[in-house]
Amino acid sequence: MHADAEGAGLPTSVDPEPGPEVTVDVAVIGAGPAGLAAAVTAAGAGCTVALVDSGARPGGQFFRQPAPDLAFSPGITRPRHRGHRAFRALTAALSRANHRDDGRVTELFQHHVWHVATDPTNTERAVTLHAAVGEPPRRRRVVHARCLVLATGAYDRTLPFPGWDLPGVLTAGGAQSLIKAQDTPPGHNVVVAGTGPFLLPVAAGLARAGCRVPAVVEASAARVSGPRMAKSVVGAGAHLGTKLVEAAGYAAALARNRIPVYTGHAVVAAHGADRVHAVTLAPVDRDWHPRMDRSWRLPCDTLAVGYGFTPQLELPISLGCTIRTDTDGNLVVSVDADQRTSVPGVMAAGESTGVAGAETALAEGTIAGRVAAGHCGAGAPSRSHETALRRLRAHRSRLHRFAAALHAAYPVPDGRHAPPGWSTWLTEDTIVCRCEDVPLSLLRIAATELGATDARTAKLLARPGMGWCQGRMCGWATTCLTAGLSGQAPTTVELTGTARRPLARPIPLHLLAESTPPSHEGTSDDA
């Protein structure tokens, strides 16, 4: 099968603009490590593939690329991420698939998928993707496929605290993307806070970009090299070695730049009027109750904060895929050994199936790509195929053991056992939902006076999660807070209640109107 891109016979140097409707064997949503691996693998087996991503170019968050024509400042080298070689190999395979193999992969960047529909009665068009193109959205595109690989990735998990909505407070991932892809430091004096190993490369990157980093604040008291860690990662093998070398590299970079690391501490408040000018640091216990008697203020103009990652799940949830709660408290898509979700013809790979890092995503994407090809009748099962799959599955299991150990070393209290200590950082007027300016006091009234015992009811009464981001930023924390206020533990059902987004992206009404009923001619401006 071929994508119905016009001019497939043009010279290979020409990238024909695909039409308003594209029909392929395999649709892949997300062009990060998992999606790239899935697309390249499925194309390599002979399938036509549509690779769809909201970004302007392949890479996703981990392999984030600056624009090719962005000139970096003197003395600043174009950043090379870890896994640079893997990324180069994938993009080379992608361009081979495009230029040599008759445009086998249709690359659809700046495509924001807002709805996915399935039709099990139609093999050729079992899956239909609806996307808005561009920011701001300029037109729409529809992708039909025989099967789907979801590789939607994750974004920074955030927790509310007083002042977290002040300008100058941004996510750790946001700070890193400014440096890596924009050559634009977020400020002069940047505190890095939260939990997890990701804070170290962010701090090292900021220092390299010329920022002063007065503190890295890690809420967990654990260290990657601790005996508990070593015990739980037995079996991770060479991967553990690589990771420890990597961690040691960042530790050395921090030491070189005289950046102090405060473990077992948290930023419990940010202060300022129109921009953050200081943060309050406090030691925290295991459940993250702060010792305010031992707190102090640290001046800064920027705070980069992240508490691990939250998988992007609205598409699998709206498709009806079975969802579970992972060991890190996150909702993730349930998949089998072949990366199949509970919905026939829908595979998932990467962070959406459990936050486990780029190398895991590459392995999962490769498995999903092979299975997707098999689903389309390409890449007929052979002994070597089975052997390769078996190896990939074993590799993936080792990596998941490592990820589980990291989750155990950097836990974010979610109130499963007792109200999370971080909930005591909040004051009554602390904003919980950034979009709708909902303070804790309104959430408390909804929970204690109006009887909301779950986040979904609290959402209807107090509006957290009802704004632009549809609860992406506050959903997880709001669910934990609401459960805590009513003396309960958050469940998978409750977490799903704040992660359900029937329209995965806000889209202009005219694009929505154009999309129903599906037009066979498409729109004239798509030509």
Add this chain to the structure above:
Amino acid sequence: MSTPARPPGNFEITVDGEPVPARRGQSLAAALFASGRASWRRTRGDGRPRGLFCGIGVCFDCLATVNGIPNVRVCLAEAQPGDTIHTQEGTGHDARGC
């Protein structure tokens, strides 16, 4: 407050009528940050100042009116010569600054 010294941009955009340098391949959000701006919107509820938060198109905090179109995520929009940005109050539909 400005960020550490950087070479001048390749072209100019305007922000509320003021010229601001931008570099080819840079997002509008990065150009705004590089010019020392940390906020360019006020929320429709309490009028609280907002700028960049997630930086990757998820949080919708960085909305601004760009070339007359309100509610554009400037972290995703690449700067183009002559782009006109207006800081935004509330929904962005009350006063389209174009």
